[in-house]
Amino acid sequence: MKNIIKNFGYQLKILNSLYYLVFLTFFTDLSVIVVIKHVIAQAGFLNLALLSVLAALRVALYGGSYGIITEIISGQELFFKFKRFKQNIKDNWIFSVLLIVFILILYFIALINNAVSNTSLLSFFSYFDIVFCLGVGYLIMNKKYTFVRIEKIHFDAQLLFSMLLVYFVKIVLAYLLSNWNEGSTLVYKLIALTSQYLHFLLFVNIAMQLNKNCSSEFHRNETPELYLINPVMPGVLLPIEHAFIGNWYCFYPPAFVVIGALTPKKYKIREFYNIFWDDRYFKKGKLVAITCCTSNAHEAYRIAKGFKEKGSTVVMGGAHVTFVPDEALEYCDSVVIGEAVGVWEEVINDYEKGNMKKKYYGMDHLEYPESVHNTLMSLDNEIIPQFMQTTRGCKFNCDFCSTPVLCGPTIRKWPVENMVALIDKVRKKNKRILFLDDNIYADPKYYFELFEEIKKLKIKWIALSSLDIAKNDKALTLAKESGCEMLRFGYEISDQSEEKRHGGKLSLANEYRSLTRKVRSKGIHITAFLLFGFNSDNFKSLVNLIKFALVNPFLINLIMVITPFPGTMLFNKKVAANKMRNLNWMNYDTQHFVFKHDNINEAVYENALRVIGTILFYRPLAYVFLSVVFVWLAYVIFLGT
Numbered sequence: 107m108k109n110i111i112k113n114f115g116y117q118l119k120i121l122n123s124l125y126y127l128v129f130l131t132f133f134t135d136l137s138v139i140v141v142i143k144h145v146i147a148q149a150g151f152l153n154l155a156l157l158s159v160l161a162a163l164r165v166a167l168y169g170g171s172y173g174i175i176t177e178i179i180s181g182q183e184l185f186f187k188f189k190r191f192k193q194n195i196k197d198n199w200i201f202s203v204l205l206i207v208f209i210l211i212l213y214f215i216a217l218i219n220n221a222v223s224n225t226s227l228l229s230f231f232s233y234f235d236i237v238f239c240l241g242v243g244y245l246i247m248n249k250k251y252t253f254v255r256i257e258k259i260h261f262d263a264q265l266l267f268s269m270l271l272v273y274f275v276k277i278v279l280a281y282l283l284s285n286w287n288e289g290s291t292l293v294y295k296l297i298a299l300t301s302q303y304l305h306f307l308l309f310v311n312i313a314m315q316l317n318k319n320c321s322s323e324f325h326r327n328e329t330p331e332l333y334l335i336n337p338v339m340p341g342v343l344l345p346i347e348h349a350f351i352g353n354w355y356c357f358y359p360p361a362f363v364v365i366g367a368l369t370p371k372k373y374k375i376r377e378f379y380n381i382f383w384d385d386r387y388f389k390k391g392k393l394v395a396i397t398c399c400t401s402n403a404h405e406a407y408r409i410a411k412g413f414k415e416k417g418s419t420v421v422m423g424g425a426h427v428t429f430v431p432d433e434a435l436e437y438c439d440s441v442v443i444g445e446a447v448g449v450w451e452e453v454i455n456d457y458e459k460g461n462m463k464k465k466y467y468g469m470d471h472l473e474y475p476e477s478v479h480n481t482l483m484s485l486d487n488e489i490i491p492q493f494m495q496t497t498r499g500c501k502f503n504c505d506f507c508s509t510p511v512l513c514g515p516t517i518r519k520w521p522v523e524n525m526v527a528l529i530d531k532v533r534k535k536n537k538r539i540l541f542l543d544d545n546i547y548a549d550p551k552y553y554f555e556l557f558e559e560i561k562k563l564k565i566k567w568i569a570l571s572s573l574d575i576a577k578n579d580k581a582l583t584l585a586k587e588s589g590c591e592m593l594r595f596g597y598e599i600s601d602q603s604e605e606k607r608h609g610g611k612l613s614l615a616n617e618y619r620s621l622t623r624k625v626r627s628k629g630i631h632i633t634a635f636l637l638f639g640f641n642s643d644n645f646k647s648l649v650n651l652i653k654f655a656l657v658n659p660f661l662i663n664l665i666m667v668i669t670p671f672p673g674t675m676l677f678n679k680k681v682a683a684n685k686m687r688n689l690n691w692m693n694y695d696t697q698h699f700v701f702k703h704d705n706i707n708e709a710v711y712e713n714a715l716r717v718i719g720t721i722l723f724y725r726p727l728a729y730v731f732l733s734v735v736f737v738w739l740a741y742v743i744f745l746g747t
């Protein structure tokens with residue numbers, strides 16, 4: 107009994123992770139039924155065309171859904187991937203058509219013989235659900251994996267029990283639906299939706315049964331697997347976003363490209379990024395590489411611990427782990443300190459020999475290995491633009507930034523011809539490129555060499571830069587000519603701030619207004635990064651910051667709380683001064699004051715900054731909002747009673 111419940115729980119878990127497929131297919135079915143009614147009433151061209159489109163959509167959705175469920179059950183995939191879904195539509199649409207036609211024929215035969223006079227088509231399909239799911243499941247499995255002959259299929263007794271149970275409930279619902287007089291009520295639709303859910307649950311169950319009769323390579327577990335994981339960031343909205351749209355939109359982690367390039371081809375690589383973690387992904391006997399920054403370190407440690415407990419080998423890396431390796435080692439087997447380039451081959455070799463070291467030190471590489479470039483050239487056109495980085499490192503040395511500590515004073519540059527080749531490869535499908543450089547103007551000489559070439563490729567681009575680019579008119583003109591749409595500048599302080607006396611990049615504050623005007627005069631939009639919480643900041647600084655954000659022509663304002671990330675000079679200074687008040691890494695998200703401030707109440711300002719940051723985020727909207735508030739106040743004061 108315990109096993110039956112466990113198995114059933116697993117089936118529910120799989121299906122619940124694909125709930126949107128249940129909804130999508132359900133709404134498509136409803137639409138098909140509505141349009142069929144219209145066609146019966148009036149078979150006009152538009153109605154017939156709409157019906158054809160919906161029927162094609164239905165076939166595609168079902169084919170893709172059955173395929174993706176089969177792949178998840180077999181272990182080929184662990185979760186929904188849109189790319190696999192599309193492939194499954196291509197591979198399986200025909201099976202769902204064949205079986206629908208088969209059951210339709212049965213239905214019409216039954217109709218002719220008056221056997222189903224009181225049964226709707228939908229209910230009729232329910233009665234044949236087991237046959238249908240078995241048929242589709244068998245055809246998909248048989249095409250895809252090494253499969254036993256149909257007459258030798260062995261059915262598991264425990265799974266059979268839950269299958270019959272689900273089928274029984276489905277039959278009861280089908281009976282209810284076919285005897286329901288008011289077919290458009292909410293209750294009717296809820297029962298129909300439940301019935302749809304049970305249909306897929308039945309398919310999950312049958313796919314599990316059939317899977318036990320497969321002997322594919324996935325079951326023999328001979329292929330070594332590398333799990334690459336970049337956990338989700340904390341926050342209220344992100345988990346909701348992930349729950350609803352999964353990894354359909356996401357930013358491909360650059361570390362995956364590098365590690366993927368340096369891993370021997372015999373490894374099957376599974377990638378997890380922007381995934382709301384499900385414990386069923388924990389597996390034993392895998393090599394697991396987790397990269398994280400400070401704010402998602404908590405989640406990264408949880409995942410590392412889960413894999414270790416299952417019996418996998420876990421390696422962690424990334425900026426946070428580089429700065430606190432001993433903390434990370436409490437949860438994983440090994441850490442990579444610094445960049446994986448130059449050390450990842452050693453990690454793999456040691457893993458294969460079963461002789462992992464605790465710490466691996468990534469070496470300083472002035473250039474990326476050619477293998478990384480070659481891998482990039484072989485990747486999908488959608489992924490490459492998410493890894494466009496021309497340089498690493500920065501010429502400035504801001505104490506709150508981890509770049510100077512991570513990259514040192516040397517600026518690494520990708521060969522111009524490699525960058526040009528990459529952009530040339532993707533530009534047909536991706537006209538707009540976001541460069542990931544810490545500072546696109548880190549090395550002015552290289553900048554001129556590169557963008558003179560990029561100019562010929564006719565793309566649009568966006569990048570982070572230091573504002574000193576505006577001191578050189580030729581550099582700005584080249585930016586515009588090579589397709590720059592927006593530059594993202596770290597203004598950090600307002601031009602009234604005392605911090606400008608500290609020198610370095612902050613001393614540019616004296617010229618903020620004139621330099622900003624120059625950038626805008628070239629037609630380049632600006633995103634401004636503004637920090638609050640410097641030593642001298644107080645209420646007056648906040649007012650100055652708001653004025654600064656409104657007066658300057660920034661399209662987007664990102665206002666954040668200054669955060670001393672572990673490893674930065676600022677963190678060390680705050681620790682030395684005994685000012686750190688919060689070492690919960692989840693709060694290191696630039697929205698929380700994690701240190702004690704001398705002049706302000708941290709909690710009050712933290713919340714005030716969130717509100718101000720939201721209002722000022724998009725400058726045109728900020729003006730609309732402030733105008734509405736102004737008019738409302740004027741009305742209340744002068745005209746109100």
Ligand code: SF4
Pocket residue numbers: 500501502503504507508509510544545572596611
């Ligand atoms: S200019 Fe930007 S990237 Fe460079 S050190 Fe300062 S904050 Fe970091």
